[in-house]
Amino acid sequence: xxxxxxxxxxxxxxxxxxxxxxxxxxGTLLAHLLRVxxxxxxxxxxxxxxxxxxxxxxxxxxxxxxxxxxxxxxxxLVAVIGExxxxxxxxxxxxxxxxxxxxxxxxxxxxxDRFTGTRRTPVPRLLHDFADLTAANELDLADLDxxxxxxxxxxxxxxxTRFRPLLSEAAWDDCGRxxxxxx
Numbered sequence: 001x002x003x004x005x006x007x008x009x010x011x012x013x014x015x016x017x018x019x020x021x022x023x024x025x026x027g028t029l030l031a032h033l034l035r036v037x038x039x040x041x042x043x044x045x046x047x048x049x050x051x052x053x054x055x056x057x058x059x060x061x062x063x064x065x066x067x068x069x070x071x072x073x074x075x076x077l078v079a080v081i082g083e084x085x086x087x088x089x090x091x092x093x094x095x096x097x098x099x100x101x102x103x104x105x106x107x108x109x110x111x112x113d114r115f116t117g118t119r120r121t122p123v124p125r126l127l128h129d130f131a132d133l134t135a136a137n138e139l140d141l142a143d144l145d146x147x148x149x150x151x152x153x154x155x156x157x158x159x160x161t162r163f164r165p166l167l168s169e170a171a172w173d174d175c176g177r178x179x180x181x182x183x
Contacts, residue, residue, distance in 0.1 A: 006047075007037075009080045010054050017068040019057075024064070026144035029057060039136040043170035049129050051081040052088035053136055059093035062114055071115060088129050091122065095130070104130070105163050131166035134159075139178045153179050 011034075014020070019030040026032055037054035045053070058077055060067035069077060078086045096114035103110045104127060111122050122130070138156050142149040160167065160175045167175070 006051055006081050006085075007054065010051060013077075013080050014055070014068070019068060022066060022068075025141050025148065029064075029066070032140060033057060035140045036133075036136045039140060039174070040132065043132065043136070043168055043174065045132060045168075048082065048084040049088060049132065051085035052092065052129065053133055055081055055085065055089050056092045056133060056137065058089055059115075061093050062095055062097045088126070088133065091126055091130060092133050101159060102162075105165050128166050128168070131163045132168055132171045134163070135167060135171045135175060139174055142178050149179070 011030075014030050014033060019033065020028055022029040024032045026035075033054050033056070036056065037050050040050045040053040055077060057064055057066075058068045059071055059074075074086065074090065077089065081089075091111075094113045094115045096112035099112040100110065104122075109121055109127060110119050112119050138152075142153060142156065157175065157179045160172070160179070164172055
């Protein structure tokens, strides 16, 4: 664990809130979050996106409902990782995937917030961050679990092919290595 700085403080908060003992595919939630951050770092993601990768499940997600912090305590996460990274975490956690995914890479992206029920058009940087974080999260699971990759790999490849305009080149290349040949 990095002792100083936002990464170390974020990991300490994750441990304090029980992420190290919360079951998650591939081990614990903490192990998954560390791998997602590492993957983003390997892709050359800026520190705010890496921090968001490390903390992306703080409020639960559409696919993993266990929250470490309630939304009313967002300020605590902001104090640890900063406003930019926390905004990415909130955006990721709040995504209602079924209505959002089909539109995000299109000409009029519509993001559905599962917490508020509102719809909005995210700024381009947030769309790109969301796409890379989604890829890092799902590719971690696909790497670890052949049954997951067998069951969800084709759907993920379809999703990431649709997200290609939003994905960094490194993320797109990793999609190909992990999920199968892509052009």
